[in-house]
Amino acid sequence: GQNSAHDYLKGLNPEQRLAVETTEGPVLVLAGAGTGKTRVLTTRIAHILATGRAFPSQILAVTFTNKAAREMKQRIGHLIGEGNVEGMPWLGTFHSIGVKLLRRHAELAGLKSDFTILDTDDVVRLIKQLIQAEGLDDKRWPAKTFAQMLDNWKNKGLGPDEIPEGDARSFGNGKGRQLYKAYQERLQTLNSCDFGDLLYHPIRIFRAYPDVLKEYHRKFKYILVDEYQDTNTAQYMWLRLLAQRPNVRAASAEGRKPDRASAGQAAPAEASERSERAAVSENKVNICCVGDDDQSIYGWRGAEVDNILRFDKDFPGATIIRLERNYRSTAHILGAASHLIAHNEGRFGKTLFTDRDDPEDDKVHVHASWDSEEEARAIGDAIEAYQRQKHNLNDMAILVRASFQMRAFEDRFITLGLSYRVIGGPRFYERLEIRDALAFFRVVANGGDDLAFERIVNVPKRGLGEATIRQIHDTARAMRVPMLEAAATLAESDELKPKPRAALREVAANFERWQKALETTPHTELAETILEESGYTDMWKNDRSADSPGRLENLKELIRSMEEYESLRSFLEHVALVMEAEQGESLDAVSIMTLHSAKGLEFETVFLPGWEEGLFPHQRALDEGGRSGLEEERRLAYVGLTRAKKNLHIWFVSNRLIHGLWQSTIPSRFLDELPETHVDVADGGNSYGGYGNPYGGGAFASGRGGGRQNPYGASRFDNIGAKDQGSFSNTYATPGWQRAQANRTEATDRNWGTRSG
Ligand code: ATP
Ligand code: MG
Numbered sequence: 001g002q003n004s005a006h007d008y009l010k011g012l013n014p015e016q017r018l019a020v021e022t023t024e025g026p027v028l029v030l031a032g033a034g035t036g037k038t039r040v041l042t043t044r045i046a047h048i049l050a051t052g053r054a055f056p057s058q059i060l061a062v063t064f065t066n067k068a069a070r071e072m073k074q075r076i077g078h079l080i081g082e083g084n085v086e087g088m089p090w091l092g093t094f095h096s097i098g099v100k101l102l103r104r105h106a107e108l109a110g111l112k113s114d115f116t117i118l119d120t121d122d123v124v125r126l127i128k129q130l131i132q133a134e135g136l137d138d139k140r141w142p143a144k145t146f147a148q149m150l151d152n153w154k155n156k157g158l159g160p161d162e163i164p165e166g167d168a169r170s171f172g173n174g175k176g177r178q179l180y181k182a183y184q185e186r187l188q189t190l191n192s193c194d195f196g197d198l199l200y201h202p203i204r205i206f207r208a209y210p211d212v213l214k215e216y217h218r219k220f221k222y223i224l225v226d227e228y229q230d231t232n233t234a235q236y237m238w239l240r241l242l243a244q245r246p247n248v249r250a251a252s253a254e255g256r257k258p259d260r261a262s263a264g265q266a267a268p269a270e271a272s273e274r275s276e277r278a279a280v281s282e283n284k285v286n287i288c289c290v291g292d293d294d295q296s297i298y299g300w301r302g303a304e305v306d307n308i309l310r311f312d313k314d315f316p317g318a319t320i321i322r323l324e325r326n327y328r329s330t331a332h333i334l335g336a337a338s339h340l341i342a343h344n345e346g347r348f349g350k351t352l353f354t355d356r357d358d359p360e361d362d363k364v365h366v367h368a369s370w371d372s373e374e375e376a377r378a379i380g381d382a383i384e385a386y387q388r389q390k391h392n393l394n395d396m397a398i399l400v401r402a403s404f405q406m407r408a409f410e411d412r413f414i415t416l417g418l419s420y421r422v423i424g425g426p427r428f429y430e431r432l433e434i435r436d437a438l439a440f441f442r443v444v445a446n447g448g449d450d451l452a453f454e455r456i457v458n459v460p461k462r463g464l465g466e467a468t469i470r471q472i473h474d475t476a477r478a479m480r481v482p483m484l485e486a487a488a489t490l491a492e493s494d495e496l497k498p499k500p501r502a503a504l505r506e507v508a509a510n511f512e513r514w515q516k517a518l519e520t521t522p523h524t525e526l527a528e529t530i531l532e533e534s535g536y537t538d539m540w541k542n543d544r545s546a547d548s549p550g551r552l553e554n555l556k557e558l559i560r561s562m563e564e565y566e567s568l569r570s571f572l573e574h575v576a577l578v579m580e581a582e583q584g585e586s587l588d589a590v591s592i593m594t595l596h597s598a599k600g601l602e603f604e605t606v607f608l609p610g611w612e613e614g615l616f617p618h619q620r621a622l623d624e625g626g627r628s629g630l631e632e633e634r635r636l637a638y639v640g641l642t643r644a645k646k647n648l649h650i651w652f653v654s655n656r657l658i659h660g661l662w663q664s665t666i667p668s669r670f671l672d673e674l675p676e677t678h679v680d681v682a683d684g685g686n687s688y689g690g691y692g693n694p695y696g697g698g699a700f701a702s703g704r705g706g707g708r709q710n711p712y713g714a715s716r717f718d719n720i721g722a723k724d725q726g727s728f729s730n731t732y733a734t735p736g737w738q739r740a741q742a743n744r745t746e747a748t749d750r751n752w753g754t755r756s757g
Helices: 012-019 037-050 067-082 094-104 120-133 143-155 165-170 176-189 197-208 210-219 235-244 246-252 271-280 330-339 370-387 402-416 432-445 450-456 464-478 483-492 498-520 522-535 534-543 550-560 570-579 619-639 687-693 698-703 713-721 736-752
Strands: 027-030 059-062 222-225 288-290 319-321 364-369 396-400 419-423 590-594 603-608 643-653 653-659 661-662
Touching: 012 037, 012 319, 012 534, 027 498, 037 059, 037 067, 037 222, 059 094, 120 143, 120 176, 120 319, 143 176, 143 197, 143 235, 165 176, 176 736, 197 235, 210 235, 222 235, 288 450, 319 590, 319 603, 330 450, 330 619, 330 643, 364 370, 370 396, 370 402, 370 603, 370 643, 396 402, 396 450, 402 419, 402 550, 402 590, 419 570, 432 450, 432 498, 432 522, 432 550, 450 483, 464 483, 498 522, 498 736, 522 550, 522 570, 534 550, 550 570, 603 619
Parallel strands: 027 288, 027 319, 059 222, 222 288, 364 643, 396 590, 396 603, 419 590, 603 643
Antiparallel strands: 653 661
């Protein structure tokens, strides 16, 4: 048609083009990774703007991250000129759009438009007060648990009167509902809301005030949603409210004319074509969602993959478009990913193909390492090798399953002087629990470290309030001694009330004992003792929020990493240096992130470390989720594999610290699910020298029918590969770490004398 004049449409394949040009009515693009879904959305917005179908302020576009929103805005700018994209106020994440809506209508939720958004800490503190006000024991009924429940309810769009009776009764001697109400009232008086409210309030407002909703029906001429497979129930409700118009005729008749006054632009071209189209499509809603059921990875946070599968029921007459050509990855990468995901049941099922067929393309590399340090070393080496071949660091990424894995890479890259950035979270040593733990160690190593002392004197909570801490300060200044010493003095005086005095006495005694032990106890053992005796580990064990297991893993990783150092002091010195290292934004740097935050992104070269049973698939997912937990892990693996454009390296190690113990690990079952034709495990005699290694990589090698010299690996891996998937066991005669010690040098030589590139 006449649109062929538009440059931005060039290069789209026919299905993509259909998805872009079917602007009226509901459209679902259901397609695999790298098929151009996000590109379709971006081009569609460009098309809507360029053809004058709507002004920027009339398009509601939802992305999964703020970063994705920024990128989308940029790309639209590239397609149709920067000037035309300004003022796309409704392009963002569900939450960022939610805030904007709520500020506009705050009073309808009992708030003022300058309300504050509470963070998790604030929320927990507030709930605790309410629990105590109800006369409940906040030890028996932890505030964190209730915060989690609240979040679940809000993610489902449930108000206090709608929560299931069982839920309401299960908390606080049947006071769940009452607490929920009290909590919402308290937020109102504080002129505050929590994260969940950013969607929950707008949903309530839309339901209670049809006029307000109608205003948005008129306003948003086009709705677009990326990563639709990961919407949760509340997000889904919110979208449906905005997209489904009971009074369609009236709404769309008014909606025909773009709102010229507000946009302040000249009349859009093709106005007549537009009104024709509008006449045809009066009963339809212009919503376009794109997604991939195989990439649904937020089930654990309440996402409902069913939302995407029932799209055509929600929006009758929907055009459903499949994209099958993958533009991102080589045939090997795509082949490996498709084969892996085919192991999931209950899929929608898709075909994917690529036209790329370059015999030069590398297969997917699988490598083995002895342990995580060697893995980090090997990946660091591989990155440097790519760099020598003129690859940019920006084009490389390391995607981990669990954030504790990042530590080894960060340490290694600092040593190498290799720039890296951690995406979607703080760097390892900057994490809350790590900073806390380090503060304990610093005071033990140096009793004069007041900053560290202040950080942890009341962690976990010992009832040492600000007044007491000020008193310690004053005493320290008067006596000209460090705070720790001042605290010890105060603990023996009668200046304090009995309770804080007893608490301080314990703190002082603890540090005295630990400082003594510094001379006699191995430092890793001491570090563990400190975290236990201080109650710090227990604090996180008793914490039922979703991130506490991860924090405990990080703490174990911290202790483990100390083994590399001779003493507590030399370790702390190393950390201080690592903390100093700059994290530049615009720099050419390798990205390190979790698989979860890599969704939607792509890199020339991708490294996927830690493919071992228990880590990936993660034990927690297996324990909690049964088959569905495993399938979500497999989708996560699919997401990981499909991030790579050209080079893909998967790693597994033979020994890893699991639950605080060195264990022989079993290569991930996902490795077995990769097709041999696209995978290269042995070739090159390089980093996969594990073949010859009697302990390490041989496990995987023998699983492929290679040599069976491996006394530990061979049968193990065969079992997994075959049918025995239910019964993994990590118990072997020799503890992994002993072998790790005994064979460290040997393994190092075998695996790392040469390297892959
Ligand atoms: P994911 O499921 O991972 O989010 P996606 O389906 O959103 O993937 P995109 O990120 O939009 O895929 O596209 C993948 C890559 O393919 C991008 O680099 C994009 O620019 C490119 N691409 C998409 N369509 C085409 C096309 N018609 N011609 C050339 N390149 C294309
Ligand atoms: Mg995408």
